[in-house]
Amino acid sequence: MTKTIGYRDWRWQALWWHHFFLLWSTINGQTRYSIPEELKQGSVVGNLAKDLGLGLSEIFDRKLRVASEAGKQYFSVDAGKGELVVNDRIDREALCGQSASCVLPLQVVVENPLQSHRIEVEIRDINDNSPRFLTQEINLKIPESVALGKRFPLESAEDPDVGSNSLKTYSLSKNEYFSLKFKDAKNGKTVPELVLEKPLDREKNALHQLVLTALDGGNPVTSGTCKIIIDVLDNNDNFPVFSEHEYKVSLKENSTKGTFVIKLTATDADEGLNGEVKYSFGSRTPDVVLSTFEINDRTGELILKGPLDYETSKSFLIDITAKDKGTPEMDGNCRVQLDVEDINDNAPEIVLTSKPSPARENAPSGTVVALISARDLDSGDNGKVTLQLSKRSPFTLKPSFSNNYELVTSGALDREKFSEYNVEITATDSGSPPLSSKKMIPVIVTDVNDNPPIFSQPSYNVYLKENGVAGSILYSVSASDLDFGENAKISYSILDSKVQDVSVSAYVYINSDNGSIYSMHSFDYEKLKVFQIQVQAKDQGSPSLSSNATVHVFILDQNDNAPAVIYPSSAALGSLSHQRMPRSAKAGHLVTKVTAVDADSGHNAWISYKLAEATDASLFTVNLYTGEVRTKRAVSEQDDSSQRLLIEVKDDGEPVQSATVTVSILMEDGLHEPILDLRQKATEPSKKNGRITLYLILSLASVSVLSVLTFLILAVKCIRSSRSSGSCCMSRSDCDDYKNPNRNLQIQLNTDGPIKYVEVLGGDMLSQSQSFRSCMSPMSEYSDFTLIKPSSTTDFKEVISVLDASLPDSTWTFESQQVSRDFPIVPFHTFLNCSAGSETHCSLGVIGCRGEIYSLPPPSPL
Template sequence: YRNMWLALWWNHFILLWSTIDGQTRYSIQEELKQGSVVGNLAKDLTLGLSDVFERKLRVASEAGEQYFRVDAGKGELVVNDRIDREALCGQSANCVLPVQVVIEDPLQLHRIEVEIKDINDNSPSFLSNELSLNIAESAAVGTRFPLESAADPDVGSNTLKSYTLGKNECFSLKIKEIKGGKTVPELVLDKPLDREKKSVHKILLTALDGGNPVRSGTTHITIKVLDINDNFPLFEENVYKVSLGEKSVKGTVVINPKATDADEGLNGEIEFSFGSRTPESVLSVFEINPLTGQITLKGDLDFETVKSFDIDITAKDKGSPQMEGHCRVQVDITDFNDNAPEIVFTSQPKPVREDAPSGTVVALISARDLDSADNGKVTLQLAKGLPFNLKPSFSNNYALVTSGALDRESCSEYKIEITATDSGSPPMSSKKTVFVTITDVNDNPPLFTQPSYNVYWKENGVPGSILYSVSATDLDSEENAKISYSILDSKVQDVSVSSYVYINSDNGSIYSMHSFDYEKMKVIEIQVQAKDQGSPSLSSNATVHVFILDQNDNAPAVIYPSSAVLGSLSHQRMPRSAKAGHLVTKVTAVDADSGHNAWISYKLAEATDASLFTVNLYTGEVRTKRAVSEQDDSSQRLLIEIRDDGEPVQSATVTVSILMEDGLHEPILDLRQKAAEPSKKTGRITLYLILSLASVSVLSLVTFLILAVKCIRSSRSSGSCCTRRSDCDDYKNPNRNLQIQLNTDGPIKYVEVLGGDMLSQSQSFRSCMSPMSEYSDFTLIKPSSTTDFKEVISVLDASLPDSTWTFESQQRDREAGGDRTEFQRRHRYFFLLVFFSSSSFWEVNVMIISNLTFFLFLKWICLCWSASVSF
């Protein structure tokens, strides 16, 4: 029975599908052998034989049984399993199997129909081989006695067609049609019975079908003639119909059929029972009260298994012989929404690229519900907020497609919950979860942990050392996330940066190619590129600044006295009349390093008389500790050690030879004391001279005041006297200070201008003046970051004598690759401005005024003298 109801369900499903036009349909007979060809599926679907294999043509079954398969070599649809039409479709006139054909890559779904034709493979059969009837001898001629119907599972011309009755004396056969198109054989009494003549009649009943050849089935009828109890029970109706819900509880009253018997006594007492051939499927569900005939429910009903029951009821009296009456109860089961919808994946979901356009098919889905009518109507829904939706196709078939942009980096796998809900009351639903994997596309460039890196590296490092390791990450996966590092080509001091460093392409470690010299290079700018291996590849850049840190690798170099630089002794002279604290000379040295490594200290290492001289630790000034006595040697020799503050300490020495002489200052005093006595003839000339000197003095005073006011205003606006802000823009450094040191004691006059912070001697400007110079020249030495001090000294010695006024400067350019010519030009003016704005300017001014006054004075005498002579 279960197969029969399943076949009915299939028939109902097939009828629904048959409303769709344009479907491929085949017809075959049932019971074909496995491998029998149904049709050329590839040809009918316009596919080539290569497409059958490459696109994976296959058959999907909805019934749970795979009755067909595809011969991939020929593209033919062939029988895969035994097909029993009676088991699939029962007594249905049409038997059509729907078959879903799935073509993958890309996904396509086709529906074909296979009509199963009946063959005469079943003979008519009765429920039993023996049939017994009790007929009273008083039965009237023409009385009809219903017989058991035969069953033939075949349909059409192959099904049951007729009955024949064996030869007998009293009975004939009539066929009665009942509602539903069924036929029931009835035994008709043609002649009165006489139990005394013959108490038992045996007749053969044969059922015949319409097949070719004809098949038949038989049953033996045994008729027992009873003595008169000539009234049998009669039901009010021959057929009772009742509807019962499938969720009815046990004990529910189904029906209470009524029967009566005209006899009296035992012949009129009736007992009710189910027919003798009532199947077990009825007996397990229903029960009957033998006294009242009331039928009640004792088992569970399932509309999906059995939709209707036909129950034979027998009413027997207690007469002798017993008489019985018959009726039929038809119980129709009404459906209850007790089956949740089922979700079936016709094609499992495949991974989807994250750049897949909207509408891309992910999977094919179908839904089904075993209930009927509205209880079997199913709708599918997806959870909200997902970039997917369901696109209906036909007959509860859907395609899961994309509906928005996908991003694997945000979500690499979607958990999609599909809900199927029927239209019953109350509705029932079921859920199924499907996982859709998103495959990566190279849409994210590598990203460094920071846009730029600062690295501090000591000079003179070992070549091949690792400077730094940069790191970048890529949000993509697999090949799209594999990163290689490289250095972009750029110039450092007109040399390719790849000459200085190289990078490990796998881990981003940057190595030095050789050691670095801080005095030649302060910073290296490296452009690092991180590139993934996607197609097309993506990249990003980061800047690595490698700052070279100074090491104490340069010893101090002596720049004054200049003769000491050349390796010979420095000869100095001093008067014997010098008092304590007299400035003998000044030793000046510079260090090419920076910071603490360039801090210089001076120390008197050896001396002819250590009690006579002292050396300032920081300035290098050589002074007398006491007054010179007559007992002191006229020739003194000093060995001065110059040390820096680096680690390890670097040092240099200079030897100074001092010759003490008498009367070193007399020429200057004589020059100041010489003057001609005025005569009476030059009285007027003297008056003119006084007026001229007064005018020049007033003019000089006004000039000084103007310069002073200008310097004060400039210092307020720019922070340095006699310089403009625009002149210093190229040398801005918040750690630099301008220090001016003036020394006017002793025979050597000098002003020292220091620019920079306490840890750096990057700018130093010194001017030394001697009142004993017989030259009025002023020499400016151009600063350079790579000054060769021996060359400087050579220039000094070649251009000036030992006692001339000199202006010495040494500048270290912090920015490698700068424009040195422009740098030198700006500093040249800067030195001059600082010089003239310093305290030494007043001494120079006095000398200028003195020379100018003396020149005017001589000019005036000459004019007056020529005038008096001509007069």
């Protein structure tokens, strides 16, 4: 709607209508209608005919009309319907202005009869007008040094609408320097004011353009705007200003000295010296920053001058100051946040959370022995750590919580194999390249008593000289226990057993602490040659464990027995042994044979013979080893018929033991030799063979008969003796065994008072040893053989080494020698004779029916 009347016309019309309404109200009653402004032409205001009580025909007949005194006909009557309708556009602001109430009076005239009716039409306001400023642009000039809070009044806007549709408020475009406040004027209007909220800086912004908006309260809201242009007046008040208040940069921690960090730039809007800028660190910059960085005061370049370490400082806050050269000096500040980028420069670390606990060797799998944790000072993947154990370790890692693990057993432990484990744990991070570290964790395995004591050997051979001092040490056995502590403390004891029907404790005792075995008395080789001791070693564990070992004690012979002459027997025939020989004897004639035995063994029983004294030393000689007395030359007529020989018999012991025998020889004419020396007969001239053969046949026949009778007697005696004494004669098979070249014989000469005997130990190497005793008594009418019970506890080789311990280089092994077919005599008594010298010789001797002594050819030296 457009205004068509001025402000004064509007006041005049309002006054006229006011007086008219007062006058009309005194004349007649009135009808009132209310309509909004700006209705369309033809809009119905009300049913005027009905309200006035007129019919439709009366409207036409009585000529109903509406008169308006406002000078413009805004309404008319529809004669056909009797309705009051809008005839022209109604602008409330043009009719009533800013009045709160706007009523338009109308006069209705009816003729025939003439009547006048008063009606009122209230025009209601609609928001059809926007607030409006008288000027569209406001120009202000403000110095940049103006104080904060300064107010600058602005032009008010106007709105023709009334009520809620009128002007309500103002708004200012968004800015950081100014705000809008209001001041009430005397005329009731509100005046907007511009308030300075932030200091102005012409160098930053010399011109500010704002928009002021006036808003009404209608629905919808309408508004009007006005542009405000502010010119900032300059002062010399500029500080150096950095392009940013805070800079963020990053740098790898392995950056080298001199690395460029950032270039800082500060500008000063002033000119001349006031605009020249120099850079420096802030006054409160810490020493760590000053030692790590430097800044070019002219260019503002920040340079690295010291090492970086992410693990020490992950970031730096560096305050930079830019100062101009004006007076007074002005400065500006900024901050540089430098973040250090981590690189994988720290190896992971394994930390023992708890001291490793000892693990029992019988600990079940899953036993916790240590708590460990892993850490890496790096970050991200560089700080992710994985742990790994050595493959052959009986332990494993069990995760508990973040980077914490339990070291637990994963297999059986054996302290005797490994008393301590150095568990190697490798920690590796996930960096590129990955770094790793290792840590050895000692785990001690504690002992349980699961190992019995073990002797250094299952059996011991102890060689003890006879006649030793009682209480002397025999041997020290030693046992070890793989366990530890009390479980490995060993005590020794001797298990009860019998030696010759006497408890072994009567012979020896043992030190329970060190295993030393002592004799209770001296031993006699001739009575006891070997016995066994069962030693037990027991630990002090719980329960205790034990093991046994056998100690074989072999009594070694000492030279405590002198040789005993068994032939010729001086005890039976007096102090002299009388022998006869023919004067016709030639050189080498066997006069007699001295036979002696020694109860000792080994070297102590090696016997040698020597002619100590003789009536004629040139006539006789004694074989050093066999004791054979032979003529050195042929007997002459001048030789005495009675010869006396003193023969000394010595053993090879230390000290030497000896005996002597005196042999008296009577030489007779015409005495025939009862037994011929085979070796001599073989070399005699063949012209005497016939007569000698006859003698041999006769002798062989007689001796054979005697031998058969002798063996029959021996067989009967052996059968009887075996039933009573357990001894037996040597059987035919035994003789066959002797003849077997694969049979090994060990011969030992012994004495038991006047009875002399030879022990023969023999047997195949793969079979059990056999022991035989050949008992001989030169004064008895027969010889017997006693079979000794085979040894079942002593190895044959050990027996050999024991019985001849003093002869380590000797071999008591004989292969049977076949008796020469030329040997004329079947022996009645048999014996072995061994002699000592540069070599050891043993020979099989025989004693004939009349006491004649012969020797078979000696075997190879022992």
